[in-house]
Amino acid sequence: MKNNRILSIQDVSCYGQCSLTVALPILSAMGIETAILPTAILSTHTAGFKGFTFLDLKDELPKIEAHWHKEGLRFDAVYTGYLGNTDDIKVALSIAQSELNEGPLIVDPAFGDGGKLYPGFDQAYVEGMVELVRHADVLLPNLTEACALLGRPFTASPNEEETQEILKGLHALGVRKVILKGIGKAEGETGIVVSDGASIQRYSHRLINQTFHGTGDVFASVFTAAYLSGKDALEAGTIACDFTLSCIENTMDDPAHRYGVKFEPLLSGLAQKLK
Numbered sequence: 001m002k003n004n005r006i007l008s009i010q011d012v013s014c015y016g017q018c019s020l021t022v023a024l025p026i027l028s029a030m031g032i033e034t035a036i037l038p039t040a041i042l043s044t045h046t047a048g049f050k051g052f053t054f055l056d057l058k059d060e061l062p063k064i065e066a067h068w069h070k071e072g073l074r075f076d077a078v079y080t081g082y083l084g085n086t087d088d089i090k091v092a093l094s095i096a097q098s099e100l101n102e103g104p105l106i107v108d109p110a111f112g113d114g115g116k117l118y119p120g121f122d123q124a125y126v127e128g129m130v131e132l133v134r135h136a137d138v139l140l141p142n143l144t145e146a147c148a149l150l151g152r153p154f155t156a157s158p159n160e161e162e163t164q165e166i167l168k169g170l171h172a173l174g175v176r177k178v179i180l181k182g183i184g185k186a187e188g189e190t191g192i193v194v195s196d197g198a199s200i201q202r203y204s205h206r207l208i209n210q211t212f213h214g215t216g217d218v219f220a221s222v223f224t225a226a227y228l229s230g231k232d233a234l235e236a237g238t239i240a241c242d243f244t245l246s247c248i249e250n251t252m253d254d255p256a257h258r259y260g261v262k263f264e265p266l267l268s269g270l271a272q273k274l275k
Contacts, residue, residue, distance in 0.1 A: 105138075140179050
């Protein structure tokens with residue numbers, strides 16, 4: 001397995017299993033050397049908590065980027081998650097398109113779910129994200145994000161024609177591979193639709209109709225590690241789906257644990273999935 005060195009750009013939520021506190025341990029456990037660029041520091045994540053603190057690091061990001069250029073650093077991929085504002089999007093795009101990045105740009109839009117934007121995001125942010133998405137080699141949106149990026153009404157259960165329209169629209173923006181999350185093959189299932197613009201593949205598993213925060217970050221991190229380790233998009237997506245489901249199942253017996261999923265006890269077996 002290649003010893004990839006990647007850069008993950010997203011926020012740090014000091015409490016709550018999401019963003020970098022999920023990405024870093026998962027990527028590391030799967031053998032991926034990971035550098036980080038924190039876009040902001042939050043006391044907790046933004047879902048289920050009130051009065052959280054938010055320290056914006058946007059003024060520091062260009063300085064970090066400049067230092068990396070000076071040091072001649074290189075990454076095999078850039079993986080973005082929750083960015084926070086349009087200035088952060090611009091820095092992420094600058095890094096991804098520079099000599100710092102020698103590989104793909106993997107984008108998890110991470111700005112909404114359930115037909116709504118996350119707190120603190122607005123249409124201007126979505127429009128800024130479109131500019132990053134135009135340069136994505138791999139895009140990992142849920143249905144809310146896909147519809148918002150295309151400026152179309154949210155559809156919770158798109159039919160085949162609507163699904164293909166969404167995929168075509170995202171490819172038209174410039175995306176090479178789309179892994180659309182939240183679509184199952186049958187009732188009572190959820191999963192992914194994988195498209196490269198020429199063909200469509202699907203994978204689904206049983207739907208657990210409960211809300212657990214941070215599952216999108218778990219999926220994106222596992223997918224990124226598997227994909228960069230040589231798995232194709234469908235294989236990487238399948239591994240990510242199955243691991244995310246296992247994390248949810250591992251958390252269901254603890255109703256107080258709704259700030260994330262208990263992924264840590266399952267990390268030891270995750271690297272085996274790459275063999």
